[in-house]
Amino acid sequence: MKLEVKNLSKTFDTKEAVKSVSFGVEAGEFLSILGPSGCGKTTLLRMLIGLITPSDGQVIKDGVDITNAPPSQRKMGFVFQNYALFENMTVLQNIEYALKIKKETKAIARETALRLIEKMGLTEHKDKKPNSLSGGQQQRVAIARTLALNPDVILFDEPMSALDVATRLALRKELKDIQKEFNTTMIYITHDQEEAFAMSDKILVMDTAVAVQLDTPENIIKHPVNDYVKNFVVENLKIKIESLSKYIGVAEGDIE
Amino acid sequence: MVTLKQKMRSLIDKGLMSKILIGIILLILIVVPIIRMLVYIDKESFENVFGSKLFVNNLINSLTSTAVATVISIVLGYLLAWAITRTDIKCKYLFTILITLPMLIPSISHGMGLIILFGNNGIITRLFGASNSIYGFWGVVIGSVLYSFPIAFIMIADILKYEDQSPYEAADVLGIPKIRQFTAITYPYIRKPMISVVFAVFTMIVTDYGVPLSVGGKFKTLPVMLYEEAVGQLNYSVGSVIGLVLLVPAIAAFLFDLFNKDKGNASYVQRSYHTKTKWRDPLGYTVVSVCSLMVILVVFSFVIQAFAKSYPRDLSFTLEHFENTFSKKGGKFLVNSILIALFTSVFGVALATTTAYLTARMQSKSSRLLHLMAIVSLAIPGLVLGLAYVIVFKKSFFYGTIAILVLVNTVHFFASPYLMIYNAFGKLNENLEEVGQILGISRPRIIFNVILPQSKYTLIEMFSYFFVNCMMTISAVSFLATSANRPISLLINQFETYNMMECAAVVALLILVINMLMKAIVYLIKKVGSKYVDKKSI
Ligand SMILES: Nc1ncnc2c1ncn2[C@@H]1O[C@H](COP(=O)(O)OP(=O)(O)OP(=O)(O)O)[C@@H](O)[C@H]1O
Ligand SMILES: [Mg+2]
Numbered sequence: 001m002k003l004e005v006k007n008l009s010k011t012f013d014t015k016e017a018v019k020s021v022s023f024g025v026e027a028g029e030f031l032s033i034l035g036p037s038g039c040g041k042t043t044l045l046r047m048l049i050g051l052i053t054p055s056d057g058q059v060i061k062d063g064v065d066i067t068n069a070p071p072s073q074r075k076m077g078f079v080f081q082n083y084a085l086f087e088n089m090t091v092l093q094n095i096e097y098a099l100k101i102k103k104e105t106k107a108i109a110r111e112t113a114l115r116l117i118e119k120m121g122l123t124e125h126k127d128k129k130p131n132s133l134s135g136g137q138q139q140r141v142a143i144a145r146t147l148a149l150n151p152d153v154i155l156f157d158e159p160m161s162a163l164d165v166a167t168r169l170a171l172r173k174e175l176k177d178i179q180k181e182f183n184t185t186m187i188y189i190t191h192d193q194e195e196a197f198a199m200s201d202k203i204l205v206m207d208t209a210v211a212v213q214l215d216t217p218e219n220i221i222k223h224p225v226n227d228y229v230k231n232f233v234v235e236n237l238k239i240k241i242e243s244l245s246k247y248i249g250v251a252e253g254d255i256e
Numbered sequence: 257m258v259t260l261k262q263k264m265r266s267l268i269d270k271g272l273m274s275k276i277l278i279g280i281i282l283l284i285l286i287v288v289p290i291i292r293m294l295v296y297i298d299k300e301s302f303e304n305v306f307g308s309k310l311f312v313n314n315l316i317n318s319l320t321s322t323a324v325a326t327v328i329s330i331v332l333g334y335l336l337a338w339a340i341t342r343t344d345i346k347c348k349y350l351f352t353i354l355i356t357l358p359m360l361i362p363s364i365s366h367g368m369g370l371i372i373l374f375g376n377n378g379i380i381t382r383l384f385g386a387s388n389s390i391y392g393f394w395g396v397v398i399g400s401v402l403y404s405f406p407i408a409f410i411m412i413a414d415i416l417k418y419e420d421q422s423p424y425e426a427a428d429v430l431g432i433p434k435i436r437q438f439t440a441i442t443y444p445y446i447r448k449p450m451i452s453v454v455f456a457v458f459t460m461i462v463t464d465y466g467v468p469l470s471v472g473g474k475f476k477t478l479p480v481m482l483y484e485e486a487v488g489q490l491n492y493s494v495g496s497v498i499g500l501v502l503l504v505p506a507i508a509a510f511l512f513d514l515f516n517k518d519k520g521n522a523s524y525v526q527r528s529y530h531t532k533t534k535w536r537d538p539l540g541y542t543v544v545s546v547c548s549l550m551v552i553l554v555v556f557s558f559v560i561q562a563f564a565k566s567y568p569r570d571l572s573f574t575l576e577h578f579e580n581t582f583s584k585k586g587g588k589f590l591v592n593s594i595l596i597a598l599f600t601s602v603f604g605v606a607l608a609t610t611t612a613y614l615t616a617r618m619q620s621k622s623s624r625l626l627h628l629m630a631i632v633s634l635a636i637p638g639l640v641l642g643l644a645y646v647i648v649f650k651k652s653f654f655y656g657t658i659a660i661l662v663l664v665n666t667v668h669f670f671a672s673p674y675l676m677i678y679n680a681f682g683k684l685n686e687n688l689e690e691v692g693q694i695l696g697i698s699r700p701r702i703i704f705n706v707i708l709p710q711s712k713y714t715l716i717e718m719f720s721y722f723f724v725n726c727m728m729t730i731s732a733v734s735f736l737a738t739s740a741n742r743p744i745s746l747l748i749n750q751f752e753t754y755n756m757m758e759c760a761a762v763v764a765l766l767i768l769v770i771n772m773l774m775k776a777i778v779y780l781i782k783k784v785g786s787k788y789v790d791k792k793s794i
Contacts, residue, residue, distance in 0.1 A: 051690055072696030084687035088709040097705070098695035149695060 008057035035206030077146030333408025343540035364466030391473030455509035510635035638731025
């Protein structure tokens, strides 16, 4: 799988939310899109999945132009910030519902769902309704629901922003494990520098409506392309580390 | 490149076609009849009506009796709401049920209750030997209070329930006296919503003909005049002029609410804080007991009238009056009522739910307009709606059928259930349809398998709202009922006219029992449902 984004733009009425953004994602990669609030991350992600029609530009997957394909035919998954689980269904039903509609036989749908539930460690919760689960468990259900359709790439729109710090830390590792286990490509939105650096193979840094740098975390720290990246990413991380270092005795220089 | 086809698709995706369709339905059912009625008014009858002494007299009667009744209702409603939300009295649930019983029976039966209690042969009249006649101004005022105070109570309790309690806590700490707390904290908070309540209660009383017709005697009000002119003498042009006058307070109330929507923003306050004073709970008990007693007295008057052989001479138990009522076609009209109520509930819930889905979950510029059309029926009193419908449909094959009563009731009671489901849809997760798009689950599937199941209790409440109101309404239907499609609620007036109080009481009791059954069923469904969920999730 290979995803290419070419000059993607979106204008709402007169507001330019995304301006000519281009980048590529390779199979198996974990790409974070990092930028401040309101810079156009969600708009960009929604254009990738097809929930928003771009004003201009293309989305190309494995050489095929899917810019205007319906969301369900892109073989892409999407995890919403609020998970958007079906509250009236059990965990199991949430996961197998789409499969049943895809005209899988009942047995296959059930088997696929149960296998996912086991891999996600949700077995003891499979007959519960989502609102009785913790935030982290709900996220796992949301991911399992997407995985059931076996997507080539999963998009995440700030899925952790509603969780407490401890859960977020645990889920970072979990998400990486899931990625390894299923070998899926992941595109992950965040406005948290630390989160992006902890999880990503590559980071796309955004300023208002535009993409400014796409590179590995290491290269972004070493060679920020402009002052914006330097301030928004590097300086911010330094401040975080500095403020902690006086307690744990880490030298400032260790970050490089 | 966005092709034309895609553009078309995105329009349809926003539900434009469905919105136009529902818009046309609402236009035909609500807006057109009202305009048709207004067009019916000619200059001559306009001048005749406004020039007549009778009209001016009735207008003054309406305004004075309504003003006094509104004040009393609001005061009672406030005291009750205070007692239920701000004290620690026991059995709040039971008291609330008792107090709201009058909301299950026609307004006219309260007039009848007064006659049974205080009329010339009345129970209380005989007990205490009072001789002042109940007919007239005070009869109308008391009768109106009896059916309107529960509604005032419900609305005010809703305001008080959502009031933030922390300012009072702070004020107590600072030692600010209670009176000062009321003017500085309570008053600014409740002012606007209270004006809404006053408007609503005033409109409800001023447009009701049931109570003044049964207990007004020579004291006539505008709705009685409209009723006598339009139902009695088929004089629609005079009726329309009065209808226009009755539209004024209703539209004023509607506009006030439309421009003051801050009530909805109040955040919910779970923690209730109330200072305990020596007099608080005793006062609470007094208020709820007195009001409950009033309600019980009225219901008791029906029971005694309906089951006693010949009140007041012979109090032995009998079912004669029930047999008598049924022999006078009461059975047929009861079946009519139940059919009308069931059909209206099904049709009304379907229409309100579809409309609310389009306005709440497929938002676009056109949804604002559709939303306005859906709630505008709040501004149309039942009497006016009925008159408008009879003017439009009198000559059609439709007249005299159950169907027309179903339609007029759907419109009459549309706004509240619509708002219930509109709010419920608004609270559901906003991304559900998008999840469907991504997973390849069609919108209808998401609606029927996810959205409606999550709104099931709201749907049941809506059904019950339509049902209960259809069973008890006497306003819009009175213009459209013939001997073929007449609902049983209209028999109360008919029996009263022939001085058959026993049968009238039987009818009121039947309506009360059926509506209580409906409420009980809803309660049970909810209770069983929530128990089942609890068990499953533990
Ligand atoms: N449907 C819309 N109509 C008009 N403007 C929009 C719409 N959606 C987004 N915008 C605007 O486009 C800009 C980018 O919004 P977007 O939601 O993509 O930002 P974001 O980076 O995801 O922000 P956040 O971190 O707050 O989620 C914002 O200024 C927003 O107000
Ligand atoms: Mg966003």
